[in-house]
Amino acid sequence: MQKTIVLGVTGGIAAFKAAQLASDLVKKNYDVEVIMTKNATEFIAPLTFEALINHNVIVDTFEKVANRSIHHISLAKKADLFIIVPASANVIAKIAHGIADDMLSTTFLACSKQKVICPAMNTQMYENPVTQDNLKRCKELGYAILEPAVGHLACGDSGKGKLCDLSDILDYVEQFFHRSDALKGKRVLITAGPTQEALDPVRYLTNHSSGKMGYSLAQAALDMGADVTLISGPVQLQPPKGVHFYPVTTAKEMFDAVCTYSKQADFIIKAAAVGDYRPVHVSEQKIKKSGDRLHIEFIKNPDILAYLGEHKQDHQIICGFAMETQNLLANAQKKLEKKHCDMIVANDLHTEGAGFQSDTNIATIIDQTQRIPCPKMSKYELGVTILKHMLALHKQGEQ
Ligand code: CTP
Numbered sequence: 414m415q416k417t418i419v420l421g422v423t424g425g426i427a428a429f430k431a432a433q434l435a436s437d438l439v440k441k442n443y444d445v446e447v448i449m450t451k452n453a454t455e456f457i458a459p460l461t462f463e464a465l466i467n468h469n470v471i472v473d474t475f476e477k478v479a480n481r482s483i484h485h486i487s488l489a490k491k492a493d494l495f496i497i498v499p500a501s502a503n504v505i506a507k508i509a510h511g512i513a514d515d516m517l518s519t520t521f522l523a524c525s526k527q528k529v530i531c532p533a534m535n536t537q538m539y540e541n542p543v544t545q546d547n548l549k550r551c552k553e554l555g556y557a558i559l560e561p562a563v564g565h566l567a568c569g570d571s572g573k574g575k576l577c578d579l580s581d582i583l584d585y586v587e588q589f590f591h592r593s594d595a596l597k598g599k600r601v602l603i604t605a606g607p608t609q610e611a612l613d614p615v616r617y618l619t620n621h622s623s624g625k626m627g628y629s630l631a632q633a634a635l636d637m638g639a640d641v642t643l644i645s646g647p648v649q650l651q652p653p654k655g656v657h658f659y660p661v662t663t664a665k666e667m668f669d670a671v672c673t674y675s676k677q678a679d680f681i682i683k684a685a686a687v688g689d690y691r692p693v694h695v696s697e698q699k700i701k702k703s704g705d706r707l708h709i710e711f712i713k714n715p716d717i718l719a720y721l722g723e724h725k726q727d728h729q730i731i732c733g734f735a736m737e738t739q740n741l742l743a744n745a746q747k748k749l750e751k752k753h754c755d756m757i758v759a760n761d762l763h764t765e766g767a768g769f770q771s772d773t774n775i776a777t778i779i780d781q782t783q784r785i786p787c788p789k790m791s792k793y794e795l796g797v798t799i800l801k802h803m804l805a806l807h808k809q810g811e812q
Contacts, residue, residue, distance in 0.1 A: 416590055417444040419492040419524070421517045422462075424452025426567040427499035427533040427576035432457060434498055434579050436465045438586065441794075446488055447471070448517045450504070471516050489523035494589060497521070499533035499576050502544050508556070509547035527589060528556045531582060536572030559585060580772055584793060588636050591797045595804060596639035602678035603631050604671060604685035604717070606646035608664040612709065613696040620686045621769040624648030626734070626792050627684035631656050633796030634680075642678065644670045646685060664688050664714035671717050680803050682732045683718045686769070690714060722753030730803045730810075735759045736769075745779050755806050756780040758799055778802055 418438055422431045431447075438445050445466040449459055459470035471488070497504060497517075504517065508530070513519040521528065530551055538544060539561060548558055559582060564575040605627020609617045624645060631643045632653040642657040644667060652658040659674070661667045664687045675681055690711035700707075718733045725731055731754040735745035738761070745759030760767045760776040766789045767775040774795045778785040780802070787798055 415442060415444050416493040417446060417491050418586065419446045419448065419488055419495045419520065421495065421497040421500075421504070421521065422447060422449045422453040422457070423497065423499060423501040423504045423517065424450055424456060425499040425501050425533050426456065428453050428456035430576055430579060431498045432461050432465060434582060435462055437579065437583055439466055441583075441587075441790075443586070446491065448488070448520055450515060450517050452501075471520075486523055489520050489525075492524050492526050494527050494529065494586065495521060495524050496529040496531065496582065496586075498531040498582065500530045502532075502534050502538045502541075502547075505530065505532060505544060505547045505551065509550040509554070529559060529582070529585060530556050531559045531577055532561050532574075533576035534561075534574050535566060535568050536570050536574045539574040540572075557585065583791065587791060587793050587797075588632065591633065591793075592636045594638040596634060596637040596680075596800065599639045599679045599804075600642070600677055601631075601634040601639040601680045601682070601800075602642045602644070602671070602675055603627050603634065603682045604644045604667060604687075605631070606648040607686050608646045608667055608688045608714075609662050610664070610688050610691040610714075611695050612692055613698065613700045615699050618688060618692070619647075620688065622646070622648075622686035623770050624650050625770075625772065626774060626795070627682075628653065629792035630682055630684055630796040630799065633793055634800055637797070637800055639680075639800075642674050644674065644685075664691065664717070668715045668717050668720070671721065675721060676726070679728055679807070680730050680732070680800070681721055682734075682799065682803075683721070684734050685717075686736065687717060688714060689716075716752070718748075718754065719752045725753060730755045730807050732799060732803055733757045736762055738762050742777060742779070742784065745777070749779055749781075756802060758795075780806065 422428050435445050447462040448471040459472050462470045507518045508521050513522040559577045562575040563573045565571050566574055606624035607620045607622035609619045611617045628650045631641050634641045635655050644659045659670050661670050693710040693712050733754045735748045735757050737744045741759050741761045745757045749757040757779045758776050762768050764775050766773045773789050774792050775789045776787045
């Protein structure tokens with residue numbers, strides 16, 4: 414069922430970013446309702462939001478809203494989530510103390526659903542103990558605070574107070590709505606990131622994997638109630654809180670860690686971009702520059718997914734990934750069969766919105782009987798889709 418997000422917009426230079434957020438949420442099929450304070454309309458026109466969300470925007474000319482008592486109650490009831498972006502120091506002060514003197518603060522007070530505050534203001538205002546006390550009070554009241562970022566602010570100052578990234582708000586929304594017990598009692602093993610193979614003490618061979626897909630899968634599995642083990646090559650990401658985390662560097666180390674932890678796993682997802690070869694000899698000293706050409710001999714690494722497929726246990730569902738640059742579906746289908754997995758997630762490196770560094774992905778899930786296209790979505794959302802499909806295969810196997 415479609416979820417409704419009430420988006421409160423207050424006066425601040427970041428108000429224009431709320432329009433982008435509204436548009437992103439609508440694209441993700443959320444029903445978005447917008448309430449603006451009068452000051453917000455000085456920064457962005459209500460019409461901008463109306464064109465994006467396909468509803469009338471409630472603008473805070475309180476006395477002009479007919480049946481206002483009914484209106485704020487109906488929106489408060491309709492909301493599944495209430496977000497204020499940007500949240501000014503003024504609105505934070507009001508909601509921390511239950512002041513309801515305009516449409517936004519009144520609807521907020523009348524709403525019993527989860528609330529999210531995204532502060533954005535001048536650094537001095539943000540750091541003022543009064544604002545900090547109000548934010549503390551908001552936290553105590555159970556409101557989620559998405560902390561502002563440090564940066565150059567519109568007022569010319571530099572410091573904390575910049576609206577957090579819209580991607581952080583979108584991730585919060587997606588995680589909020591996907592939280593469930595669907596995987597309670599299930600053990601999920603995920604590999605993520607690249608592997609690195611040393612050539613000498615200075616250099617190594619690797620690939621462009623960012624780990625984002627694997628880490629998003631780990632977060633999604635946690636949010637669905639699973640016990641999650643994450644084995645990761647070197648990446649710039651923090652492991653999600655609550656996972657059993659095992660960092661590795663080489664393909665051989667990843668293979669050993671997978672062998673240790675895979676036996677108990679119910680679902681195994683190989684999102685890692687494993688190096689297929691490693692140098693036969695790792696030089697103990699730095700390789701010095703010599704002739705015009707350098708020849709290095711490589712030897713094959715273990716194929717971890719193929720090994721898991723060969724040793725698959727009855728209770729396991731195994732999912733591989735196929736990153737291709739040509740003949741996507743045919744190549745992915747071959748991997749499904751050759752590596753004996755239950756499903757493969759195929760994606761094309763050359764498609765815009767897919768690929769290693771991107772926050773989104775476009776993929777096709779391939780199993781023994783069907784091909785399911787997954788249009789452009791966040792890696793977290795794709796993670797949820799993959800896990801739901803694994804669960805469906807697991808349930809089919811039980812019948
Ligand atoms: N994989 C693995 N161990 C390897 C190589 C790949 O476990 N040594 C896994 C990957 O984690 C992924 C799947 O196999 O889930 C497919 O990886 P990919 O690199 O697309 O395919 P390869 O099998 O390496 O084949 P090729 O490089 O020829 O496309």
